[in-house]
Amino acid sequence: MPVKTVKTPQEWLEIRTEFEAGASGLSNKAFADKYGLVLGTLNSHRTKEGWAPKGSITPEQIDSEVSTIAADMGEAASQAAMEAELIRLREELAQLKPVEVEYPVDLETAARILATDLPTQVEDMLVSFNRDRAKNHLAPFTIDQMEAIEPGWAQKQRDRLLQEAVNQLTEYATSTGPSPRKIVMLDKSGNLKQIVCEPGINNYDPSKHDEYIRWHEARGFRRVTPQPCPRLDCWAMQKPEFDHHCTLLHQQLEVAFRGKVHTGVTTTASFATA
Structure with missing residues (x-):
């Protein structure tokens, strides 16, 4: 058993220096015996003064490292959450983007x-x-x-x-009978459907179309592009020069029809494809 001795500050500095240098590979008990110390006294000085052998990590360093790791994990979790949200938004936007379709124009x-x-x-x-x-x-x-x-x-x-x-x-391209508008959308099965627009259900005016389209989207329909002639049952392609109708005839019929709608002459009972 080591003889208890009182060490001067200079001696404790030398003991600490040797301990932190590696203590010649001695165990803590053997190192305490070497200097005539009780192991508890040695450990008390180590803890209070933060001794650390060369290459070891102090408690403060451990706390700092844990904090850094926790921050990195939090950042990684946040990054993962952001990426997941980005994927969700992309999928949501993809559903809002019109589906490109082709029509057998030739x-x-x-x-x-x-x-x-x-x-x-x-x-x-x-x-x-x-x-x-x-x-x-x-x-x-x-x-x-x-x-x-x-x-x-x-x-x-x-x-x-x-x-x-x-x-x-173009089967109805020469039709001169009254006819409501339409919007073409894709149903849940992937089939093109004509969505009828007429004054009787308050969606004939193009300013009402977005609201009407969103109502169908909530039920699984998808927007498509390009849109054909807005005249019901006409699938010919739109032409800008005819206000998005396929021909001058259908544009003129639309102008005449809208005039009747606004004066109250035409009713939903007269809506039929000739």
């Missing part, structure tokens, strides 16, 4: 749009043809058999379907 565009549907539509036509044959107790035909009987039969059906798709865009 045979080339129609062929591209309907490329995956045409084979099925031709097969459906053959099914309908065979159904009629079955009524007369005749055997059904396959596409190959139809081609053998009429070379190019399948392609002729495709061409006819494409032409019908193009014709439907």
Whole structure:
């Protein structure tokens, strides 16, 4: 057991210097014995004066490091929250952005749009043809058999379907009957739908359209771009020179129709596509 001795300040400074230098690899107990100290006395000085062997971390340094780590973690958590919010906002804005769509304005565009549907539509036509044959107790035909009987039969059906798709865009282009406006939107299933606008439901005026569109968006509809002619059942493309109608005729019909609406002559009962 070490002999208790009273150390002068200079001696304690030397003891501390050696301790912090590494104490020659001695354990704390052996180091205390070397200087005739009780281990508790040595530890008391270490704690009060903040002794730290070379390369060790003081309690103050530990506290500082913990605070830094906590701040970094908080910053990282905040950054993660910001990134998550940014992703959410991007998704939300994507839903508000109009979906770009194509209309079969010509045979080339129609062929591209309907490329995956045409084979099925031709097969459906053959099914309908065979159904009629079955009524007369005749055997059904396959596409190959139809081609053998009429070379190019399948392609002729495709061409006819494409032409019908193009014709439907302007089928009502010469219609002069009364007709409400429309807005085209995408429904939940991804189908283009005409959203009717008429005075009877207070949405005919373009200034009311945004409110009406938002009402449909809340129910899962999406805006689309470009918009076709605003005349109901007309899918021809808008032209700026005709106030976004497809032709001068539809622009003039709109002007005349709006005049009747404003004077109260036209009622919702007269709204029908000619």
